[in-house]
Amino acid sequence: MYFENIPVIPYEGPQSRNPLAFKFYNPDQVIMGKTMREHLPFAMAWWHNLCAGGTDMFGRDTADKSFGAEKGTMEHAKAKVDAGFEFMQKLGIEYFCFHDVDIVPEADDIKETNRRLDEISDYILEKMKATGIKCLWGTANMFSNPRFMNGAGSTNSAEVYCFAAAQIKKALDITVKLGGKGYVFWGGREGYETLLNTDVKFEQENIARLMKMAVKYGRSIGFTGDFYIEPKPKEPMKHQYDFDAATAIGFLRQHGLDKDFKMNIEANHATLAGHTFQHDLRISAINGMLGSIDANQGDYLLGWDTDEFPFDVYETTMCMYEVLKAGGLTGGFNFDAKNRRPSYTPEDMFHAYILGMDAFALGLIKAAKIIEDGRIDAFIAERYASYKTGIGAKIVSGEATLEELAAYADELGAAKLPGSGRQEYLESVVNSVLFT
Numbered sequence: 444m445y446f447e448n449i450p451v452i453p454y455e456g457p458q459s460r461n462p463l464a465f466k467f468y469n470p471d472q473v474i475m476g477k478t479m480r481e482h483l484p485f486a487m488a489w490w491h492n493l494c495a496g497g498t499d500m501f502g503r504d505t506a507d508k509s510f511g512a513e514k515g516t517m518e519h520a521k522a523k524v525d526a527g528f529e530f531m532q533k534l535g536i537e538y539f540c541f542h543d544v545d546i547v548p549e550a551d552d553i554k555e556t557n558r559r560l561d562e563i564s565d566y567i568l569e570k571m572k573a574t575g576i577k578c579l580w581g582t583a584n585m586f587s588n589p590r591f592m593n594g595a596g597s598t599n600s601a602e603v604y605c606f607a608a609a610q611i612k613k614a615l616d617i618t619v620k621l622g623g624k625g626y627v628f629w630g631g632r633e634g635y636e637t638l639l640n641t642d643v644k645f646e647q648e649n650i651a652r653l654m655k656m657a658v659k660y661g662r663s664i665g666f667t668g669d670f671y672i673e674p675k676p677k678e679p680m681k682h683q684y685d686f687d688a689a690t691a692i693g694f695l696r697q698h699g700l701d702k703d704f705k706m707n708i709e710a711n712h713a714t715l716a717g718h719t720f721q722h723d724l725r726i727s728a729i730n731g732m733l734g735s736i737d738a739n740q741g742d743y744l745l746g747w748d749t750d751e752f753p754f755d756v757y758e759t760t761m762c763m764y765e766v767l768k769a770g771g772l773t774g775g776f777n778f779d780a781k782n783r784r785p786s787y788t789p790e791d792m793f794h795a796y797i798l799g800m801d802a803f804a805l806g807l808i809k810a811a812k813i814i815e816d817g818r819i820d821a822f823i824a825e826r827y828a829s830y831k832t833g834i835g836a837k838i839v840s841g842e843a844t845l846e847e848l849a850a851y852a853d854e855l856g857a858a859k860l861p862g863s864g865r866q867e868y869l870e871s872v873v874n875s876v877l878f879t
């Protein structure tokens with residue numbers, strides 16, 4: 444036991460003052476025909492929860508993530524597995540996500556790293572069988588090792604490109620072995636610092652070539668799940684190619700990858716791109732590409748990826764509104780979020796997940812209320828009513844010509860104003876649903 448002072452976290456309801464209890468996440472509660480557990484397939488992010496100790500540019504770890512073993516050893520890798528499964532079981536989390544190098548220490552020679560990956564994945568598989576916990580997605584970390592300083596698929600070095608291919612191949616092998624539902628490409632260094640040394644067209648084509656090889660290989664070993672792009676506009680690179688959902692979807696279509704890929708939308712990445720989280724969810728959903736979510740939040744006063752545990756219920760409500768409207772996710776909600784550096788105790792790890800799971804559960808409850816309330820949907824339908832009949836219906840049917848519409852305008856001479864947007868009224872509807 445690594446968290447012996449922590450009990451299995453119960454649901455105690457909104458009035459509870461117990462810090463180690465859920466206030467809103469009640470897994471068996473039914474909302475719009477499905478249980479919360481079904482609506483919210485939560486996942487633990489191996490890297491933040493079991494690996495990251497709070498190191499930043501200005502100081503070393505504050506949290507001890509050794510779990511009683513020497514870091515950089517396979518004993519430590521196994522201790523992390525044990526601690527991680529105990530953690531997930533105590534919170535009722537049914538999935539996890541991992542990078543290759545989160546689950547084993549990377550060796551100097553890739554053959555040894557791969558041997559370690561075989562060993563640890565056997566160990567993880569045993570734990571999965573014993574607990575029923577599943578893998579949401581796997582990925583390869585192609586941004587930490589110095590060889591990836593100029594990118595992986597976008598690197599200038601064909602030799603480095605082969606190492607990226609080798610890591611993807613192995614990460615796919617492990618993901619398939621663990622029954623992962625998805626495989627993620629987050630283009631951490633797929634971008635550039637200056638055009639003075641960069642062939643953007645060539646780099647983007649090379650990324651597409653790598654993704655096509657990944658799809659071909661993945662399908663050949665029986666991977667039937669979704670590949671995901673996780674868009675992010677910047678950090679670590681000044682300019683990253685997968686800027687936002689719209690950009691990534693365009694890229695996938697351009698290269699014929701759109702049937703195999705969906706989006707993994709991370710809240711704080713969308714906000715770094717100057718969008719709301721809801722915007723990138725909507726763009727993905729209307730293109731049939733809303734796959735999975737990295738559930739965190741940013742700090743609007745900071746221009747970088749703070750990966751905070753979500754507490755902003757407006758954000759989680761609007762997220763769940765999009766998810767409900769899209770008919771749910773094929774993936775899940777991965778908490779790509781970390782404790783603040785001064786929150787360094789094991790209790791803080793639990794408080795963080797309780798906060799995040801409760802924030803999404805409350806968002807789900809409120810989003811369902813907004814939909815059931817009906818005023819927002821009714822207003823939107825009414826707002827476009829002029830396209831239902833007459834000239835509007837003709838436009839939508841595709842039969843109208845530009846000359847015909849110009850003649851229609853000539854006849855009117857002047858247009859009526861298009862109707863009030865009623866934003867303030869609609870915002871007050873949201874508040875009244877949220878706070879009653």
Ligand code: XUL
Pocket residue numbers: 542582627629673675709737748779
């Ligand atoms: C980094 C980030 C990654 C991806 C997986 O901003 O979000 O952790 O989720 O590589």
Ligand code: CO
Pocket residue numbers: 629673709737779
């Ligand atoms: Co992420």
